[in-house]
Amino acid sequence: MKSAAITPVSFREKVCYGLGDTSANIFMGMTMMFLSIYYTDVFKLSPAAMGTLFLITRLIDAISDPIIGSLSDRTRSRLGRYRPWLLWFAIPYGLSCAAVFFSPELGETGRTLYAYITYIILVLSFSLVVVPYVSLLGAISADSGERIQINAIRFPLAKVSYLICSLLVPALIALFDNDVVGYRVVMCGIGILSTVLVLICYFNTTERVLPDNSDALSLKQQVKYVFKNDQAMIVFAAQTVVMVMNTLKFGAAAYFVKYVLSMPTSFLSLLLTAGSIAGILAPLLTGYFLKKGWVKRIPLLVGSQIVGGMITLAIGLTPVSAIWFHALLFVLATLAVELIAVIIWATVADVADYGFHRFGVRINGMIGGGMLFATKAGMAIGGAIIGYVLAWFGYNPDTMSSASENQLSAFMLLYAWLPAVCMFMAAALFSRYKLDEKACQTFIQDSEHSTSGVGYEKAAH
Template sequence: MSRPAPGPEVRSASTTRLGFGRSVGYGVGDFGLNLFFTTAGLFLLFYYTDVLGLSPSTAGWVFAGALIWDAVFDPLMGYLANRTRSRWGRYRPYLLFGAIPLAAAWALMFLPTGLTGPALILFAAGTHILFRTFYAIVGMPYLALSAVLTQDSKERGVIAAVRMIAGASCGLLSALLTLTLVKAFGGGQVGFFGMALVYGALAAAVLMLVFASTREQISETVEQKVSLGDMVRMLRGNYAFWVVSAAMLLSAVGSTFFQKTVPYFFKYQLHREDLIGPALGLLAGCVMLSIPLWTWLMKRTSKRIMWITGAGISTLGFGLLWFAPAEPLAVLSVLPLLGVGAGAGYLGFWSMMPDTVEYGEWRSGVRAEGAIFGLVSLLQKGGLGLAAAGLGELLTVIGYQPNLAQTPETLSAMRVVMIASPAVLSLAAAATIAFYGIDHRQHGRMVRALDRRRSKFSNGHDR
């Protein structure tokens, strides 16, 4: 029996070229999602402690509880998205229908209520959990979408670079504009609520653009129905996934300790609260500017070498920051090194993770983007949540008191949390990623082998 000519939905993604428009159309989604994720990461703990007046320990656990819930929900969301079938594909519908509810849940977190005591804690926790639920509903399918746009490892590197530039641009905007917007809307809870409405509307528009400008290229010649057991079997033998995830987890905890402590450091150690935004903006700007450099190095060498090089630069930056005098100019002069080093880790992680989808399929015969990205989100967000809770507890242990002058002992301990801990974790991440063995050539061989396997399987079904 002759086989019908394959349509777009059964074309091998390894032969599909995205083009500039679709690469940018997908990558810009990181700008929209980071209006939520980065802004929350930079300012939400600070908002809980210094605006709502929650204790550091309580604020940390509110933040952690919501992120851990998000982490637990992500694999389920990945499983559901992986099994979704619609005329728009598996993952794109969640961007279309989830963007506006996500923006509304984000704004609700900052709604001025006049609540105090336990009622305020319950409101903060409930709205944060609601926001993280919708973030998983939209963010999880967005991440998995990257694995069905193309199977070309170098194109994925380009997509990851576009994403990192978009995300870093958002980080720059968030760092420089957030507190300015808060002030423009009147400051305090009212000001944060106005900022949240603006960011939510912008993010929803960006996510709609991603939906409109991307198309899913299903890589299987014969569509698979993947069971939960198949996913577990694929993950169990996917060493590349576990290496990348471990390195990511170490880096994420370190970045949480550093970035979330920066506002407190500038407010209480340097007495320059006005420089919080510029400092965070400098970090984000250097991440963004470093991405073309890291993309070039990644193409010339490998993703692994790029990540290790960036970790070395970060460690050097932390060392210089440790010995720098407690003066704004000295501190600001070191931050570019930390931003440049961080860029390599971000690009390495998000360009390596889609490749582990093919590695898992090559080893087990099971392709499940949703399982890969669901589990990595669980690990990432669970780690970030526990790191935030740990930071809240550490701030309490070292004697931090919101909106009061801190003791010399508290300030000294804050430097250990912000500088020494991330330096050690950055080195540990570099040592871990040294075990990642997939390069461009090996990935290309895997993709060609998978295409032959799928073609053979399809021919068997057509007879």
């Protein structure tokens, strides 16, 4: 790693970098909050076909994300190493966001093919933007502490996208008499917004940390070094579980509100909006607590998931008649688990630093690709679980005016019990993570006095 004449990162640049994540999380928010119920209730895709779709896309990601990460690591341009990818693929990403929800009038086979083709294109376009975007953080600053503070601004902006999804999207779609037309028009606007935000990020960020000669590594060698990086593997596993939890909780919320609580769509919008606000506040609190030294990174990673799991278990034990208490528990659980967002995405650069100091190679793009694969794998597994559980319990929105007791238990399983289990699993994984503040500071000091980059494994133990 070369860090010539590193200049401080301005507040403006931090905000513009964060807007890139606002765009990325539009994909996350729409997928977790609405894609399942859109596919089953609006586009009339069978639950089993939906579940299989989510799994197939992950097989594609298993190949595409590492390749994109490797290619971005090898990119050499006057525009930078990772930033050019934002410029090249911003428009395809926005168009694919709109295409998924376009809802053409097709037969059952045509609908299935359309869903598969458009969603796979969206996932690939998303990877081509977001794998380099995640890697860009390590090129903006070499300071782990500064990266935490960048994320303290980035993640409230990222969660604004969830606010857009939960508050504006249902309200705008409700303005149309036909849900198909509503999704078509609103999602075209969302696609344009996604493109604009990515371009703002591109034009207002700078790559300060210059690349070393690790581009000489083959893809096979880069993959080998990723698997040798034990801290990266822990982070990837934890992120997968976290995203399974989020997808289950937010994806099942629509079914839970409609059938278990018997509340209208307006209540769902209110619930998701409150959860989105909690997601905006959580990173601000984390950044403040860490800056004041009131809490350390690893205890916060573990503790937040345990607290969130306990609250989510309480949801499953709360009578369905206590509607507003259910809403309160949902918000509190979201606030607790979202406290980790600032830290876990900063670990992408931290574990890349760890790999550099342990093995002498810097593969930020490959690490970023692994993190994005873990993120989308978690979303896919969560989405598949929703689809297969609904299919197993005979869910069909066209033939059921109300849910059976058996189906109600399925919605509770998806909304409360399984997410709680995931939170406890994430806490167990985070407890094995070793790159605390002291280790990361050691990496910074060593990089300032050594160019060899090897032999610093002790810093993480």
